[in-house]
Amino acid sequence: xxxxxxxxxxxxxxxxxxxxxxxxxxxxxxxxxxxxxxxxxxxxxxxxxxxxxxxxxxxxxxxxxxxxxxxxxxxxxxxxxxxxxxxxxxxxxxxxxxxxxxxxxxxxxxxxxxxxxxxxxxxxxxxxxxxxxxxxxxxxxxxxxxxxxxxxxxxxxxxxxx
Amino acid sequence: xxxxxxxxxxxxxxxxxxxxxxxxxxxxxxxxxxxxxxxxxxxxxxxxxxxxxxxxxxxxxxxxxxxxxxxxxxxxxxxxxxxxxxxxxxxxxxxxxxxxxxxxxxxxxxxxxxxxxxxxxxxxxxxxxxxxxxxxxxxxxxxxxxxxxxxxxxxxxxxxxx
Numbered sequence: 001x002x003x004x005x006x007x008x009x010x011x012x013x014x015x016x017x018x019x020x021x022x023x024x025x026x027x028x029x030x031x032x033x034x035x036x037x038x039x040x041x042x043x044x045x046x047x048x049x050x051x052x053x054x055x056x057x058x059x060x061x062x063x064x065x066x067x068x069x070x071x072x073x074x075x076x077x078x079x080x081x082x083x084x085x086x087x088x089x090x091x092x093x094x095x096x097x098x099x100x101x102x103x104x105x106x107x108x109x110x111x112x113x114x115x116x117x118x119x120x121x122x123x124x125x126x127x128x129x130x131x132x133x134x135x136x137x138x139x140x141x142x143x144x145x146x147x148x149x150x151x152x153x154x155x156x157x158x159x160x161x162x
Numbered sequence: 163x164x165x166x167x168x169x170x171x172x173x174x175x176x177x178x179x180x181x182x183x184x185x186x187x188x189x190x191x192x193x194x195x196x197x198x199x200x201x202x203x204x205x206x207x208x209x210x211x212x213x214x215x216x217x218x219x220x221x222x223x224x225x226x227x228x229x230x231x232x233x234x235x236x237x238x239x240x241x242x243x244x245x246x247x248x249x250x251x252x253x254x255x256x257x258x259x260x261x262x263x264x265x266x267x268x269x270x271x272x273x274x275x276x277x278x279x280x281x282x283x284x285x286x287x288x289x290x291x292x293x294x295x296x297x298x299x300x301x302x303x304x305x306x307x308x309x310x311x312x313x314x315x316x317x318x319x320x321x322x323x324x
Contacts, residue, residue, distance in 0.1 A: 001163050001164060001165045001166075001246055001247075001251045002163060002249075002251055002253065003163045003251045003252050003253075003280075004163075005253075005255075007252065008252070008253075008254065008255060008257060008276070009257065011276045012257055012258070012276065015276070033262060034260075034261060034262060035257050035260055036257065036260030036262075037257065037260075076276075076279055076280075084163055085163075087164075089163045089164055089165045089251070090165050090169065090170070091164065091165075091167075091170075092170065093167075093170060095170060095171065095174055095197050095198065095199065096174070098196075098197055098198030098199075099196060099315070099318075100195060100196060100198075100318060101314040101315070101317075101318055102314075103311050103314070104308055104310060104311065106308065107306070107307050107308050107311050110306040113177075113299050113302035113303045113306070114170070114173045114174065114177070114238075114299060116302065117238055117290075117291070117294045117298075117299065117302075118165075118238075118291075120290055121287045121288075121290035121291045122287070124286040124287055124289070124290040125283045125284070125286055125287040126283075127286070128279075128282055128283035128286045129279070129280075129283045132279050136279075137275050137276060137279065140275035140278070140279075141275045144269070144272040144275070145269050146266055146268065146269050148266060149265050149266065149269050152263045152264075152265070153261070153263070155263075156261070156262065156263055
């Protein structure tokens with residue numbers, strides 16, 4: 001089981017975009033440059049984030065991407081599901097119905113125990129990602145990173161904004 | 163993100179094998195027949211379960227598969243990891259290191275916040291699957307299924323055992 005690479009990029013993009021000031025947008029090319037990822041592939045991820053109203057594109061020559069909502073109203077799960085889908089990792093194909101003898105239909109009214117257990121784990125995974133917002137990620141980041149890096153990052157952003 | 167199909171098959175096989183009496187083994191062909199799945203593909207899953215000491219093959223003409231350990235000593239996670247690997251769904255490629263300015267090495271001694279959050283969710287998923295054994299799955303199953311189905315299943319197994 002593996003999440004698509006776009007999830008890592010999307011989460012890092014959301015974190016960077018949280019620093020973009022009101023009324024401004026950061027061009028997709030700058031986001032690609034910052035993360036050292038191919039622009040064409042990143043553009044697809046940004047489109048998915050846009051459809052999920054996590055980012056929005058300001059149009060025009062001086063336009064670019066920004067968060068569509070405040071960073072504390074975007075959960076890590078929002079970003080993950082926008083990029084990787086909301087379907088559970090385990091897909092039950094109801095193989096219990098294929099037993100080589102006739103089983104009364106009423107036996108299938110209760111979900112398969114295996115399906116239930118796998119769904120419970122999926123819910124625990126999503127619950128964990130739902131408790132953390134992009135603002136929380138920034139909080140963790142700012143706590144650990146040196147003031148020097150924050151200054152450099154702020155300087156880079158200032159130059160990168162149109 | 164999606165678990166391989168073999169996970170569903172493997173969990174159902176482990177549940178069926180828990181009913182195999184001491185000293186007996188169920189042929190792989192019978193397991194495939196029971197679940198209506200292609201024998202060649204199921205054989206690969208059974209080999210993975212065997213390597214993880216979840217099932218064992220009794221050799222000989224009257225041989226077949228059985229659980230290698232008591233059903234209450236095999237967790238759902240054991241089966242899932244045997245078939246899908248134990249690697250986390252999120253792989254951090256440390257894209258934070260690619261920023262277009264020099265970052266002091268000491269900033270990277272603390273794991274990336276995004277990585278930390280994703281790992282926490284992965285741990286919650288695995289923790290959930292670790293609390294449930296194959297014996298628990300049987301317990302849930304027996305509680306919900308009609309006595310008629312249990313009788314038919316037992317009869318099928320009796321005929322299927324060499």
